[in-house]
Amino acid sequence: MARDQPSPQENQGRTPARFNVHTRGIDTMSFVITWTAEFETGIDIIDEQHKRIFEYLEEIDHAIKTRNADEVEHVIKSLIDYSISHNTFEESLMKKAGYPMLEAHHQVHEAFKTRANAYADHLAKGDDPFRVAREVRTDIGLWLTNHIKRDDKHYVSFVKHNIEGGFVARMLGKFFR
Numbered sequence: 001m002a003r004d005q006p007s008p009q010e011n012q013g014r015t016p017a018r019f020n021v022h023t024r025g026i027d028t029m030s031f032v033i034t035w036t037a038e039f040e041t042g043i044d045i046i047d048e049q050h051k052r053i054f055e056y057l058e059e060i061d062h063a064i065k066t067r068n069a070d071e072v073e074h075v076i077k078s079l080i081d082y083s084i085s086h087n088t089f090e091e092s093l094m095k096k097a098g099y100p101m102l103e104a105h106h107q108v109h110e111a112f113k114t115r116a117n118a119y120a121d122h123l124a125k126g127d128d129p130f131r132v133a134r135e136v137r138t139d140i141g142l143w144l145t146n147h148i149k150r151d152d153k154h155y156v157s158f159v160k161h162n163i164e165g166g167f168v169a170r171m172l173g174k175f176f177r
Contacts, residue, residue, distance in 0.1 A: 060072065076136050
């Protein structure tokens with residue numbers, strides 16, 4: 001059975017990957033979500049995509065600070081679309097590499113997709129875009145950081161081995177020695 005959250009024993013010292021975010025009365029802008037080396041997977045294309053997601057989170061911060069509702073809505077929708085596309089791409093690499101936990105990882109991505117699309121639904125219903133943006137920033141930001149450090153690190157060796165031993169790597173080695 002796939003699950004989004006480790007057991008309490010597995011979770012010692014970690015922030016849970018699944019949680020409900022309640023922002024009333026909490027300053028969700030008081031913590032910064034930025035890309036650091038701890039998030040690197042060593043797979044350049046994945047790291048670049050992850051960096052872009054972090055950039056979207058920074059753009060949400062900016063839009064909130066400037067009180068630009070149109071920008072907030074645009075960035076939230078872009079973040080959601082990009083993140084879902086990234087997850088699909090990531091899964092294609094896992095499938096090609098024969099990653100044995102692909103189905104479980106896919107289920108985590110599907111749960112993320114449901115949560116992310118719920119934020120888009122809130123915007124479509126006319127909910128306060130700044131409240132939604134603060135929730136997206138907190139929820140997706142924390143989910144992403146935990147997901148990269150915990151779940152994504154598991155598939156790296158499989159995918160890197162596939163990339164390094166694959167056709168592209170052989171061709172690059174042949175032409176660029």
